[in-house]
Amino acid sequence: RWAMPRMRTRSLVARAATSDVTSRIQESFSAIRLIKAYGAEDRAQARFEEDSIISFNASFRVRHLIAFVTIIMFTISATFLLGGEFLIALWAFEGRETFASEFIALVGVSFVVWNFAAYDWTKTQFVDSTKAVRSLMGQWLSAQDIAMGLQRVFDILDIEPDIQDDADAIELHGLRQEIRFDQVAFAYQADRPVLADVSFTAKPGMVTAIVGPTGSGKSTLMGLLLRLYDPTAGSISIDGLDLKRYQVESLRRNVAVALQENVLFALSVRDNIRYVAPDASDQQVREAVRVACMDDYVDALPDGLDTLLGDRGGKLSTGQRQRLSIARAVVRDTLVLILDEPTAALDAATEHRVMTNLAEWGRDRAIFLITHRISTIQRADHILYLDEGHIKESGDHESLMALPDGRYRAFVETESNLYRNAEHLTR
Structure with a gap:
């Protein structure tokens, strides 16, 4: 009840913010002649940067909530399991009556869970060791692809306008004659x-x-x-x-x-x-x-x-x-x-x-x-x-x-x- 409504709300906000950024890019390219004619490049860039920051913050809040809920769920499950084991062990140590079936069931579950976790960890380490090189190569290739994409962006940003002011250019203060x-x-x-x-x-x-x-x-x-x-x-x-x-x-x-x-x-x-x-x-x-x-x-x-x-x-x-x-x-x-x-x-x-x-x-x-x-x-x-x-x-x-x-x-x-x-x- 606490997490799901917040997750839906934050996801909706993040999607809307991302959509705004996409629309802003499309809008700017559609209006490029108008923006250039009126010298509004700085304003267009400022609006894009503002939308990008809003989108980033909205996406960060979604990821933050996902991480928080994951930690809470893990903590609750671990606390319940460890707490149960500790309680029954304490009862047995103090000589209190315990239901054998409850004790056996909890110990059995704990044994299975922890041993399965140990087995799974060992298996994962073994498999990961064989995949390390492939994973590294895949990430390297992805990094190259991203680098080329970023290079294209920077190439566009670094393009100097063909029309430049002369060193002695003056301001135009209006039309008086023709x-x-x-x-x-x-x-x-x-x-x-x-x-x-x-x-x-x-x-x-x-x-x-x-x-x-x-x-x-x-x-x-x-x-x-x-x-x-x-x-x-x-x-x-x-x-x-x-x-x-x-x-x-x-x-x-x-x-x-x-x-x-x-x-x-x-x-x-x-x-x-x-x-x-x-x-x-x-x-x-x-x-x-x-x-x-x-x-x-x-x-x-x-x-x-x-x-x-x-x-x-x-x-x-x-x-x-x-x-x-x-x-x-x-x-x-x-x-x-x-x-x-x-x-x-x-x-x-x-x-x-x-x-x-x-x-x-x-x-x-x-x-x-x-x-x-x-x-x-x-x-x-x-x-x-x-x-x-x-x-x-x-x-x-x-x-x-x-x-x-x-x-x-x-x-x-x-x-x-x-x-x-x-x-x-x-x-």
Whole structure:
């Protein structure tokens, strides 16, 4: 009654803690782009270490209880047996009456137990002596396997980022004039260029939409702005200084990103929003909620902003997760905002509200949109049509639609037809 309930409770806690560690690892790898973009590596590592310590302590408590119960059981059985022998021997020594059958039974049991124990010990020693070499070899092989596994872990931990600060790198304190891409080229592999001769500028208060077919290099272009990688040719500058002149940490601190994957963590809604800005006040969180049009569903959640989300935000719909990602980018309060397919899962009315709020909020910010949604693209001040790594056309929506055989115009017509067909099928 004392041990079993405690064993069940401690085992359950240990399993849950181990599951948390596994989930944390999976969560971190799934959110690696977000963590890198926001420079949140230290926070992710701290959360993992905290979960690991909790798991270790929970497992230790289970092992401690097992050892304690084993010692207690052995002590009780040995005490009972030795105590019985001592008592009957004492009675016989003092000349008291004893039941012969009881005495014989106890002595017989003791004889059998102790002799069996002696035999078993002798047998065990003999067998162990023949197995010693095999056991040693097996442990040595296991140790080598563990060592190789640990070496792989340490190799990963020792990898230095490809992007490093220059010795004279300075802090970026904001965007005052413009972001300029000047004949930028990039390739993951030397013989397979992803971007070539990309040139454009973006200024505070301007919304720049980057559109084009899948695989045209849109996300890579924004990855270069975050310095997840460096261009293989050309340059990217902010206020006239090359990105390489700025400290990587300060650059990423000035850029907010809402990724297409809508990465969420097993935290409360509030903590998910503040993940990229731990010091954000409740007022700032509420403002981000307003801009992202989250009010309607947040107020309906059981605990509002303090509602705990499941793994990857399992309690929310795709559209709700998307708005939460936008709110997380907004609460960062940076002068550069990158939105990757920000309204793909939103209905037309909600999309209109979100984009209107973002336009108002971003009056003095440079906003980049990567999207296929025509209604979102139309709101942009400047549109870049990217195909096969080249900017084929650029301008606003009206000027690009005026081109008779324009690629952007063909793209808009195709997307509009697909949207109408999809809408017809859902009726």
